[in-house]
Amino acid sequence: MPARATEARRAAVLGSPVAHSLSPVLHRAAYAELGLANWSYDRFEVDEAALPGFLRGLGPEWAGLSLTMPLKRAVIPLLDAVSETAAAVEAVNTVVLTEDGRRAGDNTDVPGMVAALGEHGIDQVDSAAILGAGATASSALAALARICTGEVVAYVRSDARAAEMRQWGERLGVEVRTAPWADAAQALRAPLVVATTPAGTTDALAGAVPERPATLFDVLYDPWPTDLAARWSMAGGAVVSGLDLLVHQAVLQVEQMTGRSPAPLEAMRRAGEKAMSER
Structure with a gap:
């Protein structure tokens, strides 16, 4: 049920480190646009050891949590339900707290990646490459499962990471x-x-950027641009940024936590871009 504008509710982003997170900027911009004057969104430095106690201390005014590293996998045993997408990649970045006290986990990074790429005209590719093999790489693989018709090559630093990526595939x-x-x-x-x-x-x-690069999706947003993204743009290639991803996944979080849809994508993007320009 959509949240009432007069209802005082809370949400926050948790992680360690978390001081750099733009999530409060994006969510607060959404609340302002939606007229949710009594909603607040904060950030808390919480590591894996502190997470269970933090969750136990949440009162009925809490509507949801955004999770960043290192909590995306650690939270799973503490939840009452996990979406199919989050279970598939073993990573939860969104927790919705229901009125009856249940904790439901989801992963908005995967559809957020697909949406960010789609916004730049990338709806289907016949092959792709992934740099890295961490938690974000598994979400990237899940996103590519929706748009890539051929092979994905993952470039990794160890045999163990290589085996993990093949298993994820x-x-x-x-x-x-x-x-x-x-x-x-x-x-x-x-x-x-x-x-x-x-x-x-x-x-x-x-x-090593080629003369005619295609599309780079760099999931970082701070610092930005990365050296690779800057050189890619100079060579005329298309660049999808971590801010693109952050905004699109946050849109889905706002919709789930508040019950309001659609979330104000452009207002959230403007707030994120302004905050980045001031850093």
Whole structure:
């Protein structure tokens, strides 16, 4: 049931570190646009050890939580229900707290990735490359399962990570081939390159951007642009940013937590862009 504008409700983003998160900016912009004057959205530094106690302390005024690292997998045993998407990638970034006290987990990163790519005209590709093999890479694979008709090559640093990515591929129905990180420059010739690595990891690849690059989806938004994204743009390639992803996944979170749909995508994007310009 849609939330009433006069009803005082709370939501927040949890993680460690979390001080850099733009989620409060995006969600607060949505509340203002939707007229939810008594809704608040905060951020809390919470690690895996502190998560169970934090959840136990939530009162009935809480409507939802956004989760960032390292909590996306740690929260799963603490939930009453997990969506099919979140279960498939073993990662929850959204918890909706119902009036009867239930905790329902979902993953809006996967549909958020698909929506961000679609906004840039990428609805289908015949192959793709993923840089990295962490938690975000599994969400990227799940997104590619919806739009990639052929092989996905994952560039990873260890045999263990390679095995994990192949297992994720089998689980998600994606044809995954793995390659060593030393060959990552070859990834940049793919029709779609998804960079899922931490800040600074892909900087050394900037010099290997081809003359006519296709599309780069770099999930980082701070710092932005990354060296790779900047060089990619200079070469005339299309770039989908981490802010694109953040906004689209936040839109879905707002809709789930407030019951209001559609969430104000453009107002949220403007707020995010303004906040980034001021950093």
